[in-house]
Amino acid sequence: MATEHKTAELTELEQFRKDHGLALHEEQQLTTLNLGPTHPATHGIFQNILQMDGEKIVDAVPTIGYIHRAFEKIAERRPFYQITPLTDRMNYCSSPINNMGYHMTVEKLLGITIPKRAQYIRVIMMELARISDHLICNSILGVDSGAFTGFLYVMQEREHIYDIYEEVCGARLTTNMGRIGGMERDLSPKALHLIGEFLKRFPKVWAEFEKMLTRNRIFIDRTTDVGAISAERALNYGFTGPNLRATGVDYDVRVMNPYSSYEDFEFEIPVGSKGDTYDRFLVRNEEVWQSLKIIEQAYKNLPEGSYHADAPHYYLPPKQEVYTNMEALIYHFKIVMGETDAPKGEVYHSVEGGNGELGFYLISDGGRTPYRLHFRRPCFIYYQAYTEMIKGGQLADAILTLSSLNVIAGELDA
Amino acid sequence: MESVDLIYKAVYILAIFGITLLIATYSTYFERKIAAFIQDRVGPNRAGPAGLLQPLADAGKLFFKEEFIPAKANKALFIIGPGVAMLVATMSSAVIPFGDMLLVGGREVWLQAIEVNIGVLYVFGVVSLGVYGLMIGGWASNNKFSLLGAIRAASQNISYELAMGLSLIAVLMLSGSLSLREIAEQQHGFNWNIWYQPLGFVIFLVCAFAETNRTPFDLPESEAELIGGYHTEYGSMKLGMYLFAEYINIFVASAVMATLYFGAYNFPFMTELELWLADATESVVTANNIVTMLGVAVMFAKIFMFIFFFMWVRWTLPRFRYDQLMKLGWQILIPLSILNIILTGGAILLKDSLF
Numbered sequence: 001m002a003t004e005h006k007t008a009e010l011t012e013l014e015q016f017r018k019d020h021g022l023a024l025h026e027e028q029q030l031t032t033l034n035l036g037p038t039h040p041a042t043h044g045i046f047q048n049i050l051q052m053d054g055e056k057i058v059d060a061v062p063t064i065g066y067i068h069r070a071f072e073k074i075a076e077r078r079p080f081y082q083i084t085p086l087t088d089r090m091n092y093c094s095s096p097i098n099n100m101g102y103h104m105t106v107e108k109l110l111g112i113t114i115p116k117r118a119q120y121i122r123v124i125m126m127e128l129a130r131i132s133d134h135l136i137c138n139s140i141l142g143v144d145s146g147a148f149t150g151f152l153y154v155m156q157e158r159e160h161i162y163d164i165y166e167e168v169c170g171a172r173l174t175t176n177m178g179r180i181g182g183m184e185r186d187l188s189p190k191a192l193h194l195i196g197e198f199l200k201r202f203p204k205v206w207a208e209f210e211k212m213l214t215r216n217r218i219f220i221d222r223t224t225d226v227g228a229i230s231a232e233r234a235l236n237y238g239f240t241g242p243n244l245r246a247t248g249v250d251y252d253v254r255v256m257n258p259y260s261s262y263e264d265f266e267f268e269i270p271v272g273s274k275g276d277t278y279d280r281f282l283v284r285n286e287e288v289w290q291s292l293k294i295i296e297q298a299y300k301n302l303p304e305g306s307y308h309a310d311a312p313h314y315y316l317p318p319k320q321e322v323y324t325n326m327e328a329l330i331y332h333f334k335i336v337m338g339e340t341d342a343p344k345g346e347v348y349h350s351v352e353g354g355n356g357e358l359g360f361y362l363i364s365d366g367g368r369t370p371y372r373l374h375f376r377r378p379c380f381i382y383y384q385a386y387t388e389m390i391k392g393g394q395l396a397d398a399i400l401t402l403s404s405l406n407v408i409a410g411e412l413d414a
Numbered sequence: 415m416e417s418v419d420l421i422y423k424a425v426y427i428l429a430i431f432g433i434t435l436l437i438a439t440y441s442t443y444f445e446r447k448i449a450a451f452i453q454d455r456v457g458p459n460r461a462g463p464a465g466l467l468q469p470l471a472d473a474g475k476l477f478f479k480e481e482f483i484p485a486k487a488n489k490a491l492f493i494i495g496p497g498v499a500m501l502v503a504t505m506s507s508a509v510i511p512f513g514d515m516l517l518v519g520g521r522e523v524w525l526q527a528i529e530v531n532i533g534v535l536y537v538f539g540v541v542s543l544g545v546y547g548l549m550i551g552g553w554a555s556n557n558k559f560s561l562l563g564a565i566r567a568a569s570q571n572i573s574y575e576l577a578m579g580l581s582l583i584a585v586l587m588l589s590g591s592l593s594l595r596e597i598a599e600q601q602h603g604f605n606w607n608i609w610y611q612p613l614g615f616v617i618f619l620v621c622a623f624a625e626t627n628r629t630p631f632d633l634p635e636s637e638a639e640l641i642g643g644y645h646t647e648y649g650s651m652k653l654g655m656y657l658f659a660e661y662i663n664i665f666v667a668s669a670v671m672a673t674l675y676f677g678a679y680n681f682p683f684m685t686e687l688e689l690w691l692a693d694a695t696e697s698v699v700t701a702n703n704i705v706t707m708l709g710v711a712v713m714f715a716k717i718f719m720f721i722f723f724f725m726w727v728r729w730t731l732p733r734f735r736y737d738q739l740m741k742l743g744w745q746i747l748i749p750l751s752i753l754n755i756i757l758t759g760g761a762i763l764l765k766d767s768l769f
Contacts, residue, residue, distance in 0.1 A: 033558050041638040055562070055736050144638040146629055146733030152453040212730075218630055219732045394560070396639045397736045 025228055030058055033395075037066050041144050043398045044409020046383070048398070053396045057356040060387045064380075067168035068413040075373040078340025080106050080314075081180055082295040083373065088174035090377065091411040094354035095175045096165070104259055105360035106180045108347045110314060118182035119261040120298045124195065125168065126179060126260070126351070127291040127298075132161045133354030134242070134284040134291075137204075141281055142182045142213055143405045145222050148161035150212045157205050160198055167191040174349040181315035182308025186213030195299055203292065210285055220278060227389040228276035237385045240378055241356030246283045247275030253352040260351075264301075265294045277404040284406075315341050338368055353378060379411040419520075427508070427527050428653065434507050438661035439469040442720060445661075448725045454471055472654075479650035484556060487647065491554035495656035496648065499547025501660035506540045509533040510669045511595045511708035517699045525652030525679075525710060532587065533594035537670055541625060542661065545571040548634060550626075551656065552644035563643025566736060567634035570624055573743040574631075579622035580751035583615045584758040585674055598678035603685060606677035610761075613754045615675045617747055622667040624743070627660060629728040636733055668720030669713075676716050678754045 004124040036047040045066035050193075051059040072087045078387040080088075087098035100122050107114060114122075135158060162172040167183065168191050178184065187195075188329055213219045231247040250268045254262040270286035273281030306313050316335055317328035334340050344366040350359035356378025364370040382405045389405075390398040422430030443458065443465065450457025458465035483492055510533075530536055545568055554563020587606055589597045599606055608615050624631040635643035642648075645656045672678060684705055691701035734742065 031558060040641055107641060142732065146632065146636065148637065149449075149453050149729050152455065156454070158730055212733075215516060221738055286743065383517070394735060395736065399639050414448060 012266055055394055057390050057398055060390055062387055065413055067409055071414045072373055075370055077369055079368055085176050088176055088285055089410055090414055091354055091408045093136050094129035096129040096177045096352050099177045101358050103180050105349040105362050108349050109345050109362055109364055110310045112181055114182055114309050115305045116303040118307045121183050121187055122260050122304050123298045124295050127295045128161050130291045130354055131288050132158050133286050138281055138284050141403045142401050150209050153209050153399040157202055158229045164194045167194055180310040188338050198295055206288055223278035225278055226277040226397045228274055229389055239383045242283045243280055246272035246279040248273050252358050253350050265297050267294050277400050280404045341368055375409045375414055377414055379407045383407050383412050430507055430527050434662055437665050440599050440656050441661040443469045445725050450728045452729045466588055476654035482649050484647050486556045488554040491550050495547055495551025495554055496652045499659035500655040502544045503659040506537055507538050507668045509594055511598045511678055514705050514706045516706050529595050532592045534592045542575055548644045555647035557647050559640045559645050560646045562636045574621045574624035577617055577747035577751050581617035584611055584614045584754050587758050594673055601677040601680050603759050604682040608675045608726040617751050628724055630731045630733045632733055664721055664724050668717045670690055671720055672716035679713040681712045717745045761766045
């Protein structure tokens with residue numbers, strides 16, 4: 001790999017050396033360092049073959065596909081409702097967003113409108129998922145820069161978020177939350193209580209975490225101008241989410257293209273200026289506060305009504321009706337056996353995922369399974385820019401850049 | 415030297431060796447407990463009451479682990495590496511005065527293993543040998559991450575030794591002696607060097623962190639970048655020896671800082687206490703011995719305070735990047751310590767000309 005690389009890009013390498021004030025001698029030896037696929041700081045399975053000049057990264061070749069599970073292909077052979085568990089396993093730090101994004105896509109294809117209450121519940125769950133995603137990303141950034149303690153402060157709060165998930169859907173990590181047509185059950189009084197408790201307790205914890213890192217001199221030195229990318233380059237790559245906002249572009253799917261009643265809520269979109277690791281950290285920090293604001297509004301103004309749409313072809317009837325009512329039994333059988341046909345059509349729906357615009361491109365040929373389902377995975381896009389972002393930096397910078405981009409292997413490889 | 419003295423020295427050296435190892439062992443326990451306290455956890459609490467037997471369990475586990483040597487490693491050096499680290503670490507506590515003089519049966523018994531008139535130089539010489547352990551281990555592992563860690567360790571220790579030595583010169587200018595016992599004696603009562611050398615102490619403290627490879631200077635073993643740095647390939651007790659050596663180094667660094675800047679075994683009002691005790695017990699010997707033993711307790715209290723500080727910092731701060739570390743060492747600490755020397759020299763001159 002190394003020799004092949006050297007002959008192909010020798011001139012570029014020389015140019016690079018010139019730009020960075022490195023010696024131009026051809027006989028100067030570069031070290032090839034395999035960063036990954038198993039490395040404690042690459043959270044997931046990535047490989048980067050680095051060409052190093054001492055501690056400096058001269059070139060990098062990323063490899064992907066270590067946990068490719070062919071979700072898009074598997075989805076073509078599954079009934080619609082069975083695809084939800086696949087989406088869990090993409091960005092497993094914020095699976096409810098993936099689940100609900102997929103449900104909304106199918107609802108768009110079917111033309112179902114969802115009652116307000118279900119939409120608000122979805123918003124609450126999605127924002128909780130965003131908080132858990134961001135807090136993992138930012139605290140892991142601390143761990144990778146050597147400050148382990150903040151990670152454990154917020155990990156406790158993630159557990160509380162998982163308690164809420166558990167109360168709402170029964171699972172903690174791979175949630176499989178909600179159904180096509182709404183939620184599978186209403187928020188229980190206990191779930192409401194847990195959300196209220198979380199809203200009361202979490203701001204203190206998050207403020208403490210921010211106090212630990214945001215103004216820490218070593219942390220600022222470590223992260224400013226590290227892994228920076230300009231707004232133009234970021235847009236060219238197709239960056240979205242916090243990583244794009246850190247460069248100064250105020251693009252947020254929740255505002256640009258509101259879904260699930262996001263237009264009802266007051267919140268701000270934080271933007272950075274330089275697009276470096278510190279900006280990404282700050283943007284995520286602020287987004288957590290904004291998410292809290294959204295949850296508070298949704299929690300206070302939770303409308304009355306049904307928690308699911310009236311879509312008997314796609315939404316499972318209550319169990320007691322299945323036993324007593326013939327139509328319900330038929331629907332139940334048809335849905336469970338995956339025998340409900342979807343209309344012909346082609347839809348794209350995107351949600352603001354934990355780390356960017358998570359899109360679902362769904363083509364249906366009128367059958368019982370999607371003809372094609374493509375996931376627009378933000379991590380896949382970030383990882384393409386990763387090489388460019390770490391070149392010329394140091395080994396330690398490369399690790400922090402990867403953490404702050406929040407590239408999740410499950411989503412990258414899908 | 416009489417045979418009694420020889421026996422006493424042998425026993426004392428063994429005792430210091432044992433205490434060093436014990437403190438290093440229990441430092442792992444305290445590190446975990448302090449980490450747990452800072453991180454709002456419980457920490458080890460299964461082995462023995464309050465988890466007190468945890469270090470023994472850990473050591474037992476490390477001893478019984480498979481001795482694994484990578485196929486392409488240099489086998490001899492791979493074994494020598496941790497040995498050197500451990501040997502050098504245990505050697506350095508020999509000259510530290512843990513206490514003043516005891517009077518036993520009309521004999522003067524000094525609570526210091528060896529009194530050499532170049533004690534400070536001895537400590538520095540031995541401690542700087544420690545980096546060979548890391549370098550040999552990192553090189554012999556035949557692993558690029560280990561090698562990077564070893565290179566970082568070498569350059570970091572050399573750079574920070576300079577600033578450390580320079581900050582120390584100011585103390586030596588004040589004391590006029592290289593003997594640790596004499597430096598300790600000069601700080602009698604509350605006349606500690608820290609009052610005269612605050613800047614020097616801060617520089618020394620920062621350098622001590624760098625020399626012991628602790629956060630925020632734990633670049634040689636930063637697990638996020640280099641997996642384990644120089645000890646990536648190590649397992650079983652060879653890894654244990656590296657970790658042990660680190661804790662012993664912390665202990666020694668704490669002891670040296672306590673001796674040089676915080677008055678070693680001296681504490682406020684010790685003269686008054688000794689006089690009062692001599693009156694009360696009507697025995698100068700008893701009074702002296704009581705005060706000396708109190709001094710030993712005070713010395714260890716100071717050492718433990720520094721060890722706690724080391725751990726507190728470790729679980730609070732992120733680590734530097736390699737270039738920032740070098741910049742701090744060469745561009746900030748060394749000029750500052752030179753400034754400190756100039757200030758100290760000026761102050762001594764001024765004092766001499768005034769009084």
